[in-house]
Amino acid sequence: MTGSKAVKRLRAYALLLSAGVLYLAAVELLGVSLPCPFHLVTGFDCPGCGVTRMAVALLHGDFLAAWQANPALLLALPVLGWMLLQEEWDFWRGRPKRPEPVWLTWGLMVYCCVFGIGRNLCM
DSSP: OOHHHHHHHHHHHHHHHHHHHHHHHHHHHHOOOOOOHHHHHHSSOOTTTTHHHHHHHHHTTOHHHHHHHOHHHHHHHHHHHHHHHHHHHHHHTTOOOOOOOHHHHHHHHHHHHHHHHHHHHTO
């Protein structure tokens, strides 16, 4: 691992974190959030609809509201977090990035699709 790669990675994380904090601050203070293009066009919720409400609820420690906003992502967070931690562990140890198992990638995609369809059938 070279120093410039580490600096670029840290800058990217700082930028993502800053953007997330600013967006959530705008949502909290102004009550304005980005609309879902899929929902605007179809009237249906996509698998990601409710992510902002879930994030705000988690920041307030309200797990029930987070569950109601997007239960699929709430359940997937530990898996996604583990994947991110594993990638970071390899990066900082100077190891090459391990490819994600194909079954995990496809499993997450099927999981999101089933949730997206199911949440709209239950409306």
